[in-house]
Amino acid sequence: MREAVEDGSGRETVGSVLRACQLLGQFGAERPVITLAELTAASGLNKPTVHRLMSSFVEAGWVHRDHSGAYRVRMPVFAIGSAALAGFDLRTEARPELEALASRFGDTAFLMVPSGAGAVCIDRVEGGKPMVLAAVAIGSVLPFHAAAAPVAMVAFDPELRRRVLAEPLPAFTGETFVDPAEFAAHLDEVRAGGVARSRDDYLQGVSAVAAPVLGSGGSLIGTISLGGHSDDFTGAPGDLRAAEVRAAAERLTGSLSTARF
Structure with a gap:
């Protein structure tokens, strides 16, 4: 050479x-x-x-x-x-991004993947703020129509979207989407914006932002999300969280891309 x-x-x-x-x-x-x-x-x-x-x-x-x-x-x-x-492991690759988000904002960062039963939390990193989201632990399964991470999955997976919209949408709080047409419109907004936001729709007083991690051909692999006090996810602080979560998910997507030949 x-x-x-x-x-x-x-x-x-x-x-x-x-x-x-x-x-x-x-x-x-x-x-x-x-x-x-x-x-x-x-x-x-x-x-x-x-x-x-x-x-x-x-x-x-x-x-x-x-x-x-x-x-x-x-x-x-x-x-x-x-x-x-x-040597590739999704949790290992995502861990630095979760730790960086939790450290910067003090909220809890999550890595979730889709399953037949719902969105499964496979890793989480707690920040320094007092709210501990014990209801969403590693191994927890969340419904697809509530909370930012599951909703992001539905927005970016056409087959999952068809399945979820064809099923009943039970309410967890007064903010949960229960009407299929309204939920479908919300999914369109999430896909267009590249990030999902939730407020009090799964747990009262808890908000979150999430973005998809994508694989070959734009297929859904999972989500990175950040959850915490709803008051911290409004206005400019909420916009900043959304931007950083989306950037983290895009970096992880890039890592997946370079790991494939």
Whole structure:
């Protein structure tokens, strides 16, 4: 493989590695074969640089170039991806995000995943505020039509949405959605905004914000959420919580994306 010329500090070498990783990142299940022109357009790099880096991958046996000039990743890349997946755990990946949210706002941060019975809490981190949401512990199952995290799941999973809207929507408080048409309109708003907000709809005095963690093709994997005193989730403080939860979920989604080949 051709070596990059260093400038004495290693910056050129690092830059070449980053550009090479950027090119490999263009391949995926939805795009297994890519031409030189497509790689150039997608990466924003110039054609000679793309050709040089891809030729190095071909020489190393990581990429195959077919008779038409299109590129396809080879088994060594899949082996590395398999190693990443073998050590991948959703709770482990999400834990730093939960801890950061709980520490910043003092609320309780949750990681939840969908199940046949409802939204299951698989991890939680308590913040420094006195309210402890003991009603939502690890292993708790929440209904899909109440609380921010379950609602976010329904908004971002079309099949789950159809199922939930076809079932009765029992009330837990006076704020719970019980009318299918109203709930459907709310789900549209959540999907459009990218974040769900709840206020007193599952537990009185408790509000939450949640955002989806998505997998391949936008499929729902779970949610990251933050819950606490309702008074802390109104106005600018509520908007800030919503923005940070959404950003955390997007970072976790990105981690899932880079963990797949």
